[in-house]
Ligand SMILES: CC(C)[C@H](C(=O)O)[C@@H](O)C(=O)O
């Protein structure tokens with residue numbers, strides 16, 4: 001929706017509109033506001049600390065609104081050690097005791113993906129989560145942001161939080177992606193242009209992505225935090241949001257003030273790679289290491305950035321009738337049980353298995369190097385996730401390249417970083 005602001009009020013960014021609604025008065029970048037939270041999310045890694053602060057330090061008997069709390073067991077699920085199993089048991093007992101309707105058990109999937117699937121994050125909402133990639137909710141037009149255990153515990157106790165209203169960087173796209181280039185390449189290109197600190201404590205607003213699916217939008221918004229952003233919000237228009245109610249006060253307002261505008265020509269974009277060990281160390285795939293071949297022995301497809309059904313299907317289109325190269329392991333961890341089920345139903349899963357993929361339980365998997373595909377010293381991994389920091393997926397002596405699901409599939413087949421367009425259509 002394109003809105004004209006009320007006569008007396010200057011035009012607002014999407015972030016300013018959401019925070020104005022949440023704090024009950026018009027507010028603009030730079031102001032500090034106390035606002036009502038629409039949803040608070042906690043996951044297994046941080047929930048034990050949150051529960052301790054909530055029930056111990058704050059002495060709260062329970063959460064402010066059971067319907068507005070989501071709890072996920074996703075980061076190390078199923079539990080890999082006695083210690084994590086014990087911690088998760090405490091979270092599980094608390095969620096059941098509190099009778100929380102939105103409690104997502106082991107195997108349901110990554111918190112962000114599940115919350116989007118369950119439509120708990122919607123246009124115009126303010127969602128806080130105990131996870132930096134809570135910016136993902138901007139795919140559905142919400143202001144999603146990550147916070148530490150104390151702030152989340154306070155939000156759970158009171159239903160309120162405080163924020164400095166962020167300035168906004170506008171990413172304005174035109175044109176259409178070419179075959180073999182996808183949303184991940186756009187997200188990496190944005191990191192390349194803005195750099196890791198290019199939008200620190202700012203919002204990123206995305207225009208020109210009406211053709212993007214909810215999944216493609218999530219690839220963009222989950223990576224907003226990788227340029228330092230507090231939130232990443234896609235303009236709430238296009239078929240992907242057609243089934244949502246967009247509040248009448250929410251939409252792009254001409255004349256809103258942006259700190260910076262980044263223009264992106266989608267049609268000119270090449271497959272992108274973030275080389276070790278920084279997310280903004282991005283180049284065109286053809287130019288990595290001066291164009292010399294780069295041998296890869298682990299390909300990991302998954303995460304809240306690129307573990308959805310459409311990502312597995314994109315990989316399967318390249319892998320159909322082909323095999324993973326000898327000496328390479330291809331690990332696929334679906335982002336959710338729904339994504340896995342869809343892949344089972346339409347044959348995507350069989351293609352992946354026939355190509356030689358190992359399939360993990362839906363969840364975060366080895367994204368933070370705690371289980372299900374931890375890297376050894378000397379491993380070189382092509383990862384569809386959002387961070388390639390040293391030690392992120394296991395050994396600090398491993399190297400991680402970030403790329404799209406299409407690049408992941410092509411690389412798994414050849415054992416070298418490979419442009420999916422070089423393989424052509426799959427043979428079968
Ligand atoms: C474990 C969790 C707190 C962390 C985050 O905040 O993002 C994780 O999800 C990550 O991706 O690094």
Ligand code: SF4
Pocket residue numbers: 075110112131133303304305363364367368385386
């Ligand atoms: S999949 Fe990775 S990036 Fe996403 S929430 Fe889980 S650990 Fe964080």
